[in-house]
Amino acid sequence: MTDEAPMLEVRGLGKTYGDGPQAVHAIDEINFTVARSEFVCVVGPSGCGKTTLLRCLAGLMSASTGQVSIEGRRLDRTPEEMAIVFQDYSRSLFPWMSVEQNIAFPLRRKRLGRAKQQQLIKDSLEAVNLADAGRRYPWQLSGGMQQRVAIARALAYEPQVLLMDEPFAALDAQTRADLEDLTLKLRHEYGVTVVFVTHDIDEAVYLADRVIALTPRPTRVREVIDIDLPRPRNQLTTKELPDFARLRGHVYRQVRQLDDGADQREAATAS
Amino acid sequence: MNRRSVLLTLQIAAPILVLLGWALWSAGSTNIFYPPLTKILSVFRDTWVFDRVGSDVVPSLTNMLAGFALSIVIGVPLGILIGLVRTLRTALAPIIEFVRAIPPPALIPFGIVVLGVGTGMKVFIILMVGVFPVLMHTIDGVRGVDPGLLDSARAYRVSRRDRMLHVVLPAAAPQIFAGMRISLSLSLILMVISEMVASTRGIGYFILQAQRTFAIPEMWSGMVLLGILGYLFNLAFGTIERRALRWHHGARKGAS
Numbered sequence: 001m002t003d004e005a006p007m008l009e010v011r012g013l014g015k016t017y018g019d020g021p022q023a024v025h026a027i028d029e030i031n032f033t034v035a036r037s038e039f040v041c042v043v044g045p046s047g048c049g050k051t052t053l054l055r056c057l058a059g060l061m062s063a064s065t066g067q068v069s070i071e072g073r074r075l076d077r078t079p080e081e082m083a084i085v086f087q088d089y090s091r092s093l094f095p096w097m098s099v100e101q102n103i104a105f106p107l108r109r110k111r112l113g114r115a116k117q118q119q120l121i122k123d124s125l126e127a128v129n130l131a132d133a134g135r136r137y138p139w140q141l142s143g144g145m146q147q148r149v150a151i152a153r154a155l156a157y158e159p160q161v162l163l164m165d166e167p168f169a170a171l172d173a174q175t176r177a178d179l180e181d182l183t184l185k186l187r188h189e190y191g192v193t194v195v196f197v198t199h200d201i202d203e204a205v206y207l208a209d210r211v212i213a214l215t216p217r218p219t220r221v222r223e224v225i226d227i228d229l230p231r232p233r234n235q236l237t238t239k240e241l242p243d244f245a246r247l248r249g250h251v252y253r254q255v256r257q258l259d260d261g262a263d264q265r266e267a268a269t270a271s
Numbered sequence: 272m273n274r275r276s277v278l279l280t281l282q283i284a285a286p287i288l289v290l291l292g293w294a295l296w297s298a299g300s301t302n303i304f305y306p307p308l309t310k311i312l313s314v315f316r317d318t319w320v321f322d323r324v325g326s327d328v329v330p331s332l333t334n335m336l337a338g339f340a341l342s343i344v345i346g347v348p349l350g351i352l353i354g355l356v357r358t359l360r361t362a363l364a365p366i367i368e369f370v371r372a373i374p375p376p377a378l379i380p381f382g383i384v385v386l387g388v389g390t391g392m393k394v395f396i397i398l399m400v401g402v403f404p405v406l407m408h409t410i411d412g413v414r415g416v417d418p419g420l421l422d423s424a425r426a427y428r429v430s431r432r433d434r435m436l437h438v439v440l441p442a443a444a445p446q447i448f449a450g451m452r453i454s455l456s457l458s459l460i461l462m463v464i465s466e467m468v469a470s471t472r473g474i475g476y477f478i479l480q481a482q483r484t485f486a487i488p489e490m491w492s493g494m495v496l497l498g499i500l501g502y503l504f505n506l507a508f509g510t511i512e513r514r515a516l517r518w519h520h521g522a523r524k525g526a527s
Contacts, residue, residue, distance in 0.1 A: 077425075078425065086419065137518055
């Protein structure tokens with residue numbers, strides 16, 4: 001029995017935009033914890049405030065109620081231990097900086113010394129299989145490569161928690177599968193805690209240790225589902241497992257707010 | 272010939288044809304106001320290569336470049352500040368619009384009263400006009416910075432100073448350059464205007480003086496010189512801009 005605080009704890013988090021009659025109640029109340037080195041996916045129906053939640057977690061937006069703590073410390077702005085990979089790589093990498101400069105830019109504040117910094121850049125680029133791309137510019141790379149640069153930037157930052165906001169939503173299916181596997185490999189190698197927001201249920205079940213399913217607005221946690229699929233996972237064999245289909249179906253019903261019998265009844269009325 | 276070389280030939284040939292046409296039309300002209308082109312060119316050579324360079328061209332260009340440089344040094348930081356701070360923008364917008372609305376030559380009497388008839392007044396006039404395009408474009412550029420880029424910098428705890436210098440400034444650079452280009456043309460215009468009032472040297476003074484003494488070919492040669500200078504300034508500016516904004520043109524090409 002240990003008293004160690006969880007890596008990330010979200011307690012009573014709520015968010016209301018505006019006030020008075022025009023106020024939008026985006027997040028009602030969200031509670032969950034993420035353990036060290038855990039991979040948690042957050043899924044929810046479209047427009048359920050996933051991005052709002054992530055921005056609150058990242059400290060880019062202040063919550064109306066509740067709090068987010070990292071290792072027991074309450075945070076107000078983005079903590080040093082947290083790195084973020086945004087959905088839109090074309091708006092998160094700086095087009096006037098080369099790939100290396102993009103990765104180096106967040107490291108300036110850390111004053112690491114040149115050798116250490118070069119090493120981090122080199123290692124992170126190798127980790128995402130872009131060892132030769134350092135001197136190129138983001139706009140000279142494909143979408144998938146750009147997102148790998150964004151991941152390399154996050155890794156070089158040496159975070160304890162990696163927040164990913166629908167990072168592969170803009171990519172084609174094959175690139176997406178490759179990057180999912182890359183993310184799993186990196187999580188394993190770096191031992192980083194990952195909070196991965198997505199609207200894709202297959203992706204969430206494939207990647208996660210636990211899936212947090214959210215309700216529509218005002219958002220609450222509907223259910224937390226343990227994903228006990230074996231690791232390492234594989235795009236073919238994992239997705240062929242009966243358990244994968246069962247979990248996927250379960251999460252799907254939770255997110256779409258169907259009870260387990262609803263689709264059979266639907267099928268019956270249709271015939 | 273492919274399309275590219277046809278266009279290039281056209282670009283070179285058209286000005287030559289215009290010059291030839293001018294030379295033919297004006298050849299043997301006895302009209303005092305339209306001297307032959309050959310006459311203008313020979314006067315041009317005698318005057319500007321390099322007789323009056325030290326006495327007129329250098330002082331003119333010094334004023335112009337000083338006014339232009341000050342427009343940038345004042346316009347860009349002020350524009351960034353106003354662009355970022357909403358209350359400042361609200362407070363200053365009417366003042367800026369008012370000062371900007373005053374026709375520039377109307378500032379000359381004020382300049383003479385306050386700064387005299389020397390270099391200071393001329394640089395002041397150029398600055399008072401040149402600073403606005405830089406200022407307005409910088410404000411627009413700063414306001415238009417993609418919030419995604421700012422989030423990215425904030426999420427990685429980039430210091431305020433680095434955010435200004437390495438995110439806001441480069442992101443606004445395409446707009447800032449557009450403003451600087453307008454300011455450059457205006458600086459040349461205001462350089463000439465400022466020399467036509469209470470002045471004893473400069474290209475503008477020379478042209479006015481030539482007209483008043485009926486030295487019409489000299490007057491024409493001054494106009495030709497201004498045309499050439501304006502062209503060269505634009506060429507130089509374009510080269511610098513292309514280098515500085517290589518990423519911008521590359522990114523735009525990549526997007527389309």
